[in-house]
Amino acid sequence: MKPVNFDYYAPSSVDEALDTLAELGYDGKVLAGGQSLIAAMNFRMARPSALVDLNNVAELSYIKPTADGGLAIGTMTRVSTVEHNQDVIQRFPLLVEVAKFIAHPQIRRRGTFGGAIAHADPAGQLPSISMVMNMQALIKGKGTERWVAAPDLIIGPFMTVIEPNEMLAELVIKPHPPRTGAKYVQVSRQSGGYAQSAVASIVTLDENEICKDVHMVLMSVAEVPILSEKAREILIGNKPSKDAIEAVAEAASTSEIDPASDLHASADYRRSITRVLIVRSLTEAFERAKRGGK
């Protein structure tokens, strides 16, 4: 239960961090909040040869409102900072709703927004949320910069397109259109524990109560978070009636997910609760859309 030894670098700027990562190549690993990585290192499941600790890089910690009404969040911003930030509360209450379910207060004070997304744990809330919100990820390398949409960022369990000599620097969230509502729901064995299944929906209504747009992510029920196509096929252009929502729940929970059985829940149970959670998430998201997002 102690990590194997490793080399340690604590740069104080983004440039210095990128230089170090470029030098280390495949030997280097970025250390953000460490609330997943250090636990994995304690178990010796992760054995990086060198850590590049970003905790002294102050310029990576910020929440900036963007001119279009969205937000730009620096990768090292603590989850608890996001959870209590007034701009986040005003613009993206879904993030606040989700944050309450991320582990425990002590973990959220140290864990970082970008670190959780780059870790790409299929059972972690923030990778799924980054996908359903279609966050834009800024990936920096030495002398390079590129933008990747979150659904293209995460390519497998604990796998992203971020190269060893790169780091996730910032996440940008575009504002929701008017009459958009969102809702996150999950089932877990205890407060702060891993979810056996979770669903987040973001829906938009037009002035005639017709569903204009829907994004729904299914979490912890496949190797990676699943963005539901069925929800889009069934709901867009139609009234989000009880029957339509039930149809999405039926279709998505039978054809779009591939849950595993483990100590905490069987695959059948996960499928069954996913169906229920889809109904709850979509129903409340549409109610909130009618109320203008509240």
Next chain:
Amino acid sequence: MKKLFPITVTVNGKVYERQVEARLLLSDFLRHDLGLLGTHVGCEHGICGACTILFDGEAVRSCLIFAVQANGHEIRTVESLGTPENLHPLQQSFTDKHALQCGFCTPGFLMTLVPFLEENPTPTEDEIREAIDGNICRCTGYEKIVEAVHDAAEKMSQKK
């Protein structure tokens, strides 16, 4: 050869200069290098909360931070609260309300709750339960702990 990193850390108001391996956890640094045995080590993966300490005033897990990361920072452990003759009000309430049996989890609860009560001097039961949802106690069933927090909150706000 082992690579060592020099660190300067303030723990409970006292400045320590030490050489540490990068892999040394802050929890082990406090216990083994500094001999501060009040911080308990339970699960070592962030679930149990026994190792909770204050890092620059914020309650965090000392098993999920490397000692080398504490360089230049201020740490507070349970040893900073009270003495057996003169307990911190929260420690006194834990004693009075029987909020501990074996006591293994208690330092983590106390270090979680001290900043919580400073921020929220009159918490509701729900707020208390949310604050301690990252601390596991296998003895008390939490009822007595919640009672103790209410008791301490009342006494501490009367004092002010």
